[in-house]
Amino acid sequence: MKEKKDIEYFKKNLTSKLIGYELNYKFFEEGDLGSLNQVEFNSSKIAGNIDFWGQGWVGVFVWDYEEDEQLLNVLIEPDHDKEVDDIFVKLNELLNREK
16 A cells, blocks of 8 residues: 655654755645645745645645746645655755755
């Protein structure tokens, strides 16, 4: 069985790769797609957030301060594990390109 992509997955597999980023965790009991666990990340060059919705949706937004442009803005439907895996690979590339 595939590992569920949620806030615990993020903490276990991705936080160690975010050296140099300030992380801020938020939880909202009720949202458009159920409860929301949100991770905000911020550095001097790149910022954004990852949204893990209670109904299984995953959203990723990334902003580049230096270029003043959006690098990523996706909302992935529940049970689209391959797309979530792919977006986390892309996210990792974006977040580590400033190193």
